[in-house]
Amino acid sequence: MIGGTVGEVVESKHPKFAAGDKVVGMGGWQQYAVVDGNMLGMLRKVDTTHVPLSAYLGAVGMPGVTARYGPVKLCAPKAGETVVVSAASGAVGGAVGQLAKVRGCRVVGIAGGTEKCRYVVDELGFDACVDYKQHKDAKSLDAALAEAAPNGIDCNFENVGGEILNAVLRRMNAFGRMALCGMISGYEGQPIPLANPALILTQRLRLEGFIVSEHMEVWPEALKELGTLAATGKLKYRETIAPTIEDAPEAFLGLLKGRNFGKQLVKLI
């Protein structure tokens, strides 16, 4: 299985890497990996003086860069605008909200459960959080979102799709922007119909999907900001660590059920 990993160089024939270096790369679901240090995006040396190694798989790694792509490149929210992000307690969602707060926005999260919502507001500093599990029908979800985003929504960072996206779409302001990052509610093959696409027209919305690995040009500046914020305690995150490689499949399935809290990691060694 492919996958991002962090670890330590055991042996190297590459002049830029030496045994003992801490690295992040595409090592896969295995305890040891042979990696071509010349291949773009395959291996990067990291500094663990102020940022723990595991964070390079989360807030200061691919999920963090993904999170930053929405607010910075797609939505470009102005201070005072309202940003809504789903899967808000997760690796990507948690960083989206904090990066939008740094840019002066009102930030609303959508997450499953009281504990996750409390964390999003109390620890990550979001302005409000809607617990979608407490609002199972569209009317109730609409009312909760209206209370959390009284001025409507200017920027949406979508991680979930389905009923959550439908509710957000109903509250989008004219000329709003929607960054489509993930549709996790459909990852097990469920249909996730868009209830009212006419709103895209009537509200003159801009929707754009993106795949972060296709935008390698943004990684250096993103990692710089994320690293600085994490090292100074301004970018907070949580991790759920599965204890062994045997637990990896169950941990992966757990993501689709919301059993993880923050970045799901697997301890390989």
Ligand SMILES: NC(=O)c1ccc[n+]([C@@H]2O[C@H](COP(=O)([O-])OP(=O)(O)OC[C@H]3O[C@@H](n4cnc5c(N)ncnc54)[C@H](OP(=O)(O)O)[C@@H]3O)[C@@H](O)[C@H]2O)c1
């Ligand atoms: N476009 C890209 O380049 C890119 C890159 C990385 C990740 N992504 C996407 O970004 C999203 C977040 O990824 P992540 O790694 O940060 O994961 P995560 O948010 O840490 O974990 C996934 C979360 O999604 C929520 N979820 C799962 N199934 C759901 C459902 N049926 N309905 C509502 N919520 C559900 C759960 O949170 P609750 O308990 O709150 O429901 C779960 O904890 C995913 O959709 C992923 O595919 C996209």
